[in-house]
Amino acid sequence: xxxxxxxAAVEHGLNRVLxxxxxxxxxxxxxxxxxxxxxxxxxxxxxxxxxxxxxLMLAGHWEGGADCTxxxxxxxxxxxxxxKDKTAILHSPQVDLSGDTAVLMDLVAVLQDLDLDWEYxxxxxxxxxxxxxxxxxxxxRAGWTRQGLASLTRNMADYLAEETRxxxxxxxxxxxxxxxxxxKLDVERLEARIDRLLRSHNSSDNA
Amino acid sequence: xxxQRKAPEAEPTTHFGYKTVAESQKAEKVAEVFHSVAAKYxxxxxxxxxxxxxxxxRFAIELSGVRSGNRVLDIAGGTxxxxxxxxxxxxxxxxxxxxxINESMLKVGRDRLLDVGVSGNVEFVQADAEKLPFPDNHFDxxxxxxxxxxxxxxxxxxxxxxxxxxxGGRLLVLEFSKPTNKLMSKAYDAYSxxxxxxxxxxxxxxxxxxxxxxxxxxxxxxxxxxxxxMVQAGFDRVTYHNMTSGIVALHRGIKP
Numbered sequence: 001x002x003x004x005x006x007x008a009a010v011e012h013g014l015n016r017v018l019x020x021x022x023x024x025x026x027x028x029x030x031x032x033x034x035x036x037x038x039x040x041x042x043x044x045x046x047x048x049x050x051x052x053x054x055x056l057m058l059a060g061h062w063e064g065g066a067d068c069t070x071x072x073x074x075x076x077x078x079x080x081x082x083x084k085d086k087t088a089i090l091h092s093p094q095v096d097l098s099g100d101t102a103v104l105m106d107l108v109a110v111l112q113d114l115d116l117d118w119e120y121x122x123x124x125x126x127x128x129x130x131x132x133x134x135x136x137x138x139x140x141r142a143g144w145t146r147q148g149l150a151s152l153t154r155n156m157a158d159y160l161a162e163e164t165r166x167x168x169x170x171x172x173x174x175x176x177x178x179x180x181x182x183x184k185l186d187v188e189r190l191e192a193r194i195d196r197l198l199r200s201h202n203s204s205d206n207a
Numbered sequence: 208x209x210x211q212r213k214a215p216e217a218e219p220t221t222h223f224g225y226k227t228v229a230e231s232q233k234a235e236k237v238a239e240v241f242h243s244v245a246a247k248y249x250x251x252x253x254x255x256x257x258x259x260x261x262x263x264x265r266f267a268i269e270l271s272g273v274r275s276g277n278r279v280l281d282i283a284g285g286t287x288x289x290x291x292x293x294x295x296x297x298x299x300x301x302x303x304x305x306x307x308i309n310e311s312m313l314k315v316g317r318d319r320l321l322d323v324g325v326s327g328n329v330e331f332v333q334a335d336a337e338k339l340p341f342p343d344n345h346f347d348x349x350x351x352x353x354x355x356x357x358x359x360x361x362x363x364x365x366x367x368x369x370x371x372x373x374x375g376g377r378l379l380v381l382e383f384s385k386p387t388n389k390l391m392s393k394a395y396d397a398y399s400x401x402x403x404x405x406x407x408x409x410x411x412x413x414x415x416x417x418x419x420x421x422x423x424x425x426x427x428x429x430x431x432x433x434x435x436x437m438v439q440a441g442f443d444r445v446t447y448h449n450m451t452s453g454i455v456a457l458h459r460g461i462k463p
Contacts, residue, residue, distance in 0.1 A: 001450060004262045032298050033275030048269075052295045059265075063272030 007047070007058045015055030020116040027110045029053035034103045037066035042073045051107060068099035086112060221359055247411050248315065249286050254410070255403055255417075261288070263455050264352060266448070267381045268292050270459055276300040277347040280371065282336050282364075283307055283354020287316035287325075293348075294325045304341070306334040307354075336364040341371045348372075352381040356427035365440040372462040378442060384449070384456035385429040391452045399424065430456045 018024045031051035038047040048062035072080070072095040080089045086108050090097060097104065123131040161169040168176070220227045252260045268289065273279055275298040281290045284305035293303045305320070307313040310333055317331045334340050336351065336358050349368045358364045368378050386392040399421035407417030428436060430447050433456075437445045442460030449456050 001259075001262055004265055008262060008265060050296070052298075054295055057292075057295070059269045061266075061269045063270055064274045 003060050007060050011056065011058040014058075017116065018055045018114075020118060020121055021114050022117065024110055024114060025053060025055065027106075028055065031103060031106055031110075034068070034100075035062060035064060035066045036104055036107060037062070037069040038077065039069060039071040040074050040077055041071060049107065051110075066099060068097070068101055068103045070104060071096040071098075080108075084112070248312065249319075251406070251410060251417075254406060259451060259455075260353075263381060263450055263457070264288050264292075266450060267350060267352060267379050267457055268296075270448070270457060271348050271350065271379055272377060273297060273301075273348050278302045278304075278345060280304045280306060280339075280341065280346045280349045280368075282334075282339075282349065282351040282368070283357070284316055285312050285352075285354070287320045289350055289352055290316070290329055291320055291323065291325050293350075294320075294329050297328060299328055301328055303329045304332055304346075305329060306332045306336075306339070308333065308335050337367055338363075339367045339371050343370050344373045345371050346373060346376055348377050348379070350379045350381070352379075353383065355380055355382050355433075356423050361428070362436060362440065365437060365442075369441050369462055374462055376462045378437070378458075378460045378462070380433065380437070380458040382433070382456060382458075383424040383427060384433075384453055387449055387453035391454070395454060430458075433458055 018028070028051040032053060034051060036049040036051075038049065040046070046060065048059040048066065050057040050059065050062075070077075070090075076089060076092065076094045080086055080095075083089055089095065090104075090108075119131050119135050122134065126134070157167075160167040161172075256263075271279075271293075273293055273296045275296070277297045278301065279290075279293045279297060281287075281293065281303065284290050284307050287305055290303050290305040297303060305313070305316055307316065313331055313333055320326070320329060332340070336354065337360050349372055351364075351368070355361060355364065365378075372378060386395050400418075403417045403421050404414040408414035427433075430449065430453065434445050434447055437458060437460045441463070443463040445458065445460040447456050447458040
């Protein structure tokens, strides 16, 4: 019952989020009637996902059988949920996919393409003017944070490479590796020449 | 001379909560209870069960195995909790019938479903569970949630449900039952006979209906008795699942 309650709460929250995307529900409606089984191997846990036009219905148990089954350990499932490139994880050896895989791929695509109109939801609570001000402020803060992080990364790299000489700069490293490659080739050529000289010396002794 | 007149035969009796009433009166009395509570039925369900009734119904849906295109009958469907989910599951090619003997409950259920946009594949029928007005072998799944204990002739109702099911179809009976834990049983008794009528009085100004609810639960057959009733009616592979320590049980049977 506890797990059922948890699943019900997740379903409720997830469907609220899905309603914020204008295309998610019509796309889920196309999967109406399909059942996807997620079988977590470690820890052992099963979850059934039933897409419909109202969102997703989640169930811990389903009598009707599944159209597609995804079997994987919890780590891979978590990676699948968080990763942007879900296709690569679905093809990894720990993940076992059986049945009509198109259903799962379509479901994953819907979740991957989610573009949530969070401003609409906030607008319902604080009104359009407040939402516009809040959204503008948040966007400028997010832009400032992104710029700040990019600048910090660049400055840190410069400081470690140029000032403290802790790390080798990219160009300097590339020049060094090119020099090593040249040296390696020269050594190999020299080795080949010595071999040839030794062979010619041995053949003149025998004659 | 002997008096040839026969004494009028006493009418069979049945229970209405802890009271014994004539069989013909039970349906009327049950109807009175539900007319009284219909308007605040959902609110009271949430308050009295702490929202647990939603989880019990979720489990019933999980066990129903209902798929796209199925025909489902929800008897004593009340305010349409199960019918709403079934409507999503069967899709536009399926069909759901929400049946209830009580007109007030049916009206509340119909309005509620229409308000949330459920229409097209749902039909509302006022029907007696003992004499279901549907053809034989018609439904893939029949459910009755918290309704069987109010039926006067339970055997007749179960037989009627068997008749309308297709072979291989499932009957799900979700109903209050007997707690499996003694401590829980005592706490549940105290809760049912003290708290439930009090809440009924405070919210619907009707403590009697909620006293009836508590009494009718005690008079309802326990898990094993209901299972044997379903087997006797002709159901196959009858199983039950206790929920919340047996306060509620979900019985499932398959029509052979």
